[in-house]
Amino acid sequence: MVLHSENDRDNKTSTKRVIFIIIAAAIIFVGGIFTWFEQVAVTEEVKTELLKQGNFIKEAINVRTITALKTTCDDYDTDEYKRLEKQLKLTKDLFSRYKNMYFLTRNDEKDIIYFINANNPSQKGEPFENQSEKLHGVFSENKTESFIIQTGEESNVNTLFLPVPNKSGNVDIILAIDANIGEISSTDRERIIVPIIFTITVLILFIIxxxxxxxxxxxxxEKAEKRFPRYLEPILLAIFGLLLTVMLSYVASYRQSRMREDVFVDIAEGQAKLLVEELRHFRDYKIESIAHFFESSEYVSREEFSSYVEFLTYSEMFSDWAWTPIIKENELDEMIELAKKEVKQDFAIWKKDEDGNKTNVPKKDKYYPILFIEPFEENKELVGFDISSEPAIAEPMRNSLDSGLQTASELFDISVDSEINEVLAIIRPVISGEKNKQEGLVLSLINPRTLIKELIGFSVIGETSVALGLYQLNENGLPMFFGSSVGKHKADENVKTEVLHYPDKEFNLIVPLFAFGEVYTVVAHPSEEFNNVYPLRSGWMVFLLGLLLTGYLTTTIGFLSNRGFYLRREVDEKTTELRNALDKLRNTMEASISALASTVEMRDPYTAGHQINVSKLSVAIAEKMEVDPEKIEGLKLAARVHDIGKVQIPAEILTTPRKLTDLEYKLIKSHPEAGYNLFKNLDFPWSVDEIIFQHHERLDGSGYPRGLKGNEIMIEAKILGVADVVEAMSSHRPYRPSLGIDAALEEIEKNKGKLYDPDVVDACIELFRKDGFSFEEK
Incomplete structure (x- = not known):
């Protein structure tokens, strides 16, 4: 018998050891799976970000430049090629986290070769290492879809390929971006480290x-009855509860942050692209149209120039326009007389001296004076200014004349005897080579101060806004700040040397543009209005709720655990007390439900009392239908907190009297799922979480969030859905007055059998029309 007892003890010990190992292995396995999923999610997010940024860079490229290139070695000495090479190098420097950027093309032998390589310019014309069928298919079939493939020896090195079609739609060039996914995602390592730490901590706590x-x-x-042993289980529960609360708070905060970032990207991308599209339109149409106007005319008078510029740029604020003829020395007297007639004032060719005052231009072979300028009244003092005498514009002017392409200067002061007025000059040459035709330069003088006003017009959406900043990259790849749409520029001291200088760097969106032989970038970041509308609160709310639940459960478990100590002394009396404690627990649960319901009503005064009335009507309908009393109890609690998910929605959206935007309505529609997530892990005797989840579902599947139909919807949710509609229609809302109980009953009767359960509708109508049911006054 002793031997048999010892064997049983050994078997029990072995079984417990096996169970211990299984649970420990399960903790490690679940933590590993979660960590792996986070790693995959981070990698996919980085690839998505790479694809989005790559498309921004692709869209920045001037299609006219691509069309002008033959994609052969003959291009290497052309101005278009040199400009594109310079722009790609500057863009690579701007996005330094990418390993390389380069253009690929295909030669006559059908080999894919380097056309431009930002890291290694001498590699042009050399074969590309990856002669894959997919890349050849892009050239052969003119495919324009972007794709990512692994090209490096290391698993983290990927290349994004972006076909760049020319004007005719043919793909002769592919933009490629090499990126090390591992290096880019280093800022997201926290997401992978946190579950690892959590798993290790849980495992250690389990062993302890x-x-x-x-x-x-x-x-x-006698020792087991002391305080610490008696409260051991509650203490361990409190530790596990706090650990779980911290983890869930982190997850909730991160997910809201990601959602917030997605909202920002959606708004910022649209706004930045609007501004870039305006600049692109400015580059491709406005400047070119004025230049073609001169090229197609034998002579353009000041009146014609003024009318054409006014028609072409009627909605534009940030640019002045000028015409600068090329005057040879032997044509000077004739041109001066003509200029006097055109501008109707004295005309002389001048330049600025060291003090910024007007002075005569010495004799030279050619002069480049401003003859026409619009708007004229604000700029008439600039008439006659020889732009070739300005050092900041002389070199870009020569480059433009030599290449025949648009060229931009750096910022320079164009003012005369007045406060500093810095402008950026865009130059487009007009050289016909024909007699009796005007030759000269079309100038666009962009003032950053007026450009800021234009930026503000692009940046505001309703009550939220995205701040926009505009930069030009200089020869060294350093950004020169032009303007911002925010009144107070949120910049560090290194504003002129760093683009990503705003707070919350992960919320910066950069959209480049290749124009005038330079690279410009629009940088978008959240404004204060955006941060106020989309605050980060869910993490703290989950943390506080977790503390409350942990404290409540710990206190309850501690109380129940300690009951055994007293039961050994007074079994009968303590049995009664235990029964009372359980009743108290039930009442506390209902009180907790009421407290949770109050969080919604406190944030939305228009729906204060809504959940109480819905709960009352739901119970009455259920009793009318003779639903199981146990189900009625669960329905009562679920109805009391059916809108608890609205705690994650900004109060400004809940109480706004205006029509909701698509994004705001999408947030509103997420509240059933949010409420479900709050209750799904709570061990209620009723399906409170599922009732909340389904209360906006409809019989025909038109409801949300899961589009359930017919018998897929719980009877409690069908009742709650009807009660919710009736109460909501008969109550005041910020966006409309009360429609009245008759309109509410007419709505559910009209859609009986389509949206609402017929039995529920009949019971509800009978309650009001026959039994005299009414809501209590709020």
Whole structure:
């Protein structure tokens, strides 16, 4: 018998050891799976970000430049090629986290070769290492879809390929961006480290818990009744609860942050692209149209120039326009007389001296004076200014004349005897080579101060806004700040040397543009209005709720655990007390539900009392239908908090009297799922979480969030849905007055059998029309 007892003890010990190992292995396995999923999610997010940024760079490229290139070695000495090479190099420097950027093309032998390589310019014409069928298919079939493939020896090195079609739609060039996914995602390592730390902590706590419980069981009765052994389970529960609360708070905060970032990107991308499209239109149409106007005319008078510029740029604020003829020395007197007639004032060719005052231009072979300028009244003092005498514009002017392409200067002061007025000059040459035709330069003088006003017009959407900043990259790849749409520029001292200088760098969106032989970038970041509308609160709310639940459960478990100590003394009396404690627990649960319901009503005064009325009507309908009393109890609690998910929605959206935007309505529609997530892990005797989840579902599947139909919807949710509609229509809302109970009943009767359960509708109508049911006054 002793031997048999010892064998049983050994078997029990072995079984417990196996169970211990299985649970420990399960903790490690679940933590590993979660960590792996986070790693995959981070990698996919980085690839998505790479694809989005790559498309921004692709869209920045001037299609006219691509069309002008033959994609052969003959291009290497052309101005278009040199400009594109310079722009790609500057863009690579701007996005330094990418390993390389380069253009690929295909030669006559059908080999894919380097056309431009930002890191290694001498590699042009050399074969590309990856002669894949997919790349050849892009050239052969003129495919324009972007794609990512692994090209490096290391698993983290990927290349994004972006076909760049020319004007005719043919793909002769592919933009390629090499990126090290591992290096780019280093800022997201926290997402992978946190579950690892959480798993290790849970495993350590599990081991400690097992050993403490063994220690408690080995204690003699008199020591087991001391305070620490008696409260061991609640203490361990509190530790586990706090750990779980911290983890869930982190997850909730991160997910809201991601959602917030997605909202920002959606708004910022649209706004930045609007501004870039305006600049692109400015580059491709406005400047070119004025230049073609001169090229197609024998002579353009000032009146014609003024009318054409006014027609072409009627909605534009940020640019002045000028015409600068090329005057040879032997044509000077004739041109001066003509200029006097055109501008109707004295005309002389001048330049600025060292003090910024007007002075005569010495004799030279050619002069480049401003003859026409619009708007004229604000700029008439600039008439006659020889732009070739300005150092900041002389070199770009020569480059433009030599290449025949648009060229931009750096910022320079164009003012005369007045406060500093810095402008950026865009130059487009007009050289016909024909007699009796005007030759000269079309100038666009962009003032950053007026450009800021234009930026503000692009940046505001309703009550939220995105701040926009505009930069030009200089020869060294350093950004020169032009303007911002925010009144107070949120910049560090290194504003002129760093683009991503705003707070919350992960919320910066950069959209480049290749124009005038330079690279410009629009940088978008959240404004204060955006941060006020989309605050980060869910993490703290989950943390506070977790603390409350942990404290409540710990207190309850501690209380229940300690009951055994008193039951050994007074079994009968303590049995009664235990029954009372359970009743108290039930009442506390209902009180907790009421407290949770109050969080919604406190944030939305228009729906204060809504959940109470819906709960009352739901119970009445259920009783009318003779639903199981246990189900009615669960329905009562679920109805009391059916809108708890609205705690994650900004109060400004809940109480706004205006029509909701698509994004705001999408947030509103997320509240059933949010409410479900709050209750799904709570061990209620009723399906409170599922009732909340389904209360906006409809019989025909038109409801949300899951589009359930017919019998897929719980009877409690069908009742709650009808009660919710009736109460909502009969109550005041910020966006409309009360429609009245008759309109509400007419709505559910009209859609009986389509949206609402017929039995529920009949019971509800009978309650109001026959039984005299009414809501209490709020």
């Amino acid at each position: 818990t097992v050993n403490l419980i063994k220690w408690k069981k080995r204690l003699p009765p």
